[in-house]
Amino acid sequence: MKCAVLGSPIAHSLSPAMHRAAYAELGLDWTYDAIELREDDLATFLTSLGDDVRGFSVTAPLKRTVAGLVHDASEIVARLGNANTVVVEDSRLWADNTDVPGAVSALRERGVDRVRSARILGGGATAASMAYAVSMMGAERVELVVRDPSRAAGAVRVAEAAGLAVTVSVLDELRTGQVDLLVSTVPADAVGELRRDLVVSARAVFDVVYDPWPTPLAEAAERAGVPVVSGLDLLAHQAALQVELMTGHQTSPQALRGAALAELSAR
Structure with missing residues (x-):
């Protein structure tokens, strides 16, 4: 069977390394490629699939577009309006x-089992996904920290629909009250000198960046003795769930993380 990751640009993707490692572990003679694909070409591509195709991982900029081109979708896709997996x-x-479930699993792997409050840096699609994820872990309130509040409207809608009390703060005017979890969905250098104040006001830190690692925020968390979850942890856990959806077999997120690290080291 054939699988692939779709997106643009796609050459940097670690998905082929992880999924191929999973197939080797499971003894499956499957293939997994990286396919460069623009939004305008996605619909035509999906209508021309052969019988030997089983599924796709989907990355930027196709996540929202693909959600409108499938026959059926999960509740999470309906809530978020974007998908990262097609079977x-x-x-x-x-x-x-x-x-979303990958983020929950990554947090639990690091000992973060329950989140009542979260501060999320950023207001885009990843921030919306993380807001939904913490709602699944019992969160009651979330603070979205952005530079332009108008760009957080989509994430606010998702968070409120998930039952969260939402506040929106401006990064440059931020006052850091205590939260269970700090999530960063912004570039590594976007936090600047605020990183120490952000870290000490949280019981755990989740930085979705994975390369380069560690980020300044992760380094600050490690110095403060605050548990850190990385973007690579998220990548491995969401990929393991994709493998299970496509193959019907479970695989180890730890093994997939190892394959991703080996690929990064070889670049």
Whole structure:
């Protein structure tokens, strides 16, 4: 069977390394490629699939577009409006989003089992996914920290629909009250000198960046003795869930993380 990751640009993707490692572990003679694909070409591509195609990982900028091109979708996709996984079965396309449960699993692996409050840096699609993820872990309130509040409207809608009390703060005017979890969905250098104040006001830190690692925020957390979850942890856990959806077999996130680290080291 054939699988692939779709997106643009796609050459940097670690998905091929992880999924191929999973197939080797499971003894499956499957292939997994990286396919450069623009939004305008996605619909045509999806209508021309052969019987030997089983599924796709989907990355930027296709996550939102693909959610509108499938036959069926999970509740998470319906809530978020974007998907990172497509499974092909009997010529029908089914979409899911493993970023959300992957984030929950990555947090639990690091000992973060319950989150009542979270501060999320950023207001885009990843921030929305993380807001939904913490709602699944019992969160009651979330603070979105952005430079332009108008760009956080989508994440606010997702968080409120998940039952969270939402506040929006401006990064340059931020006052840091205590939270259970600090999540960064912004570039590594975006936090600047605020990173120490942000870290000491949180019981755990989740930085979705994975390269280069460690980020300044992660380094500050480690110095402060605050548990850190990385973007690579998220990547491995969401990929393991994708493998299970596509193959029907479970695989180890730890093994996939190792394959991703080996690929990064070889670059």
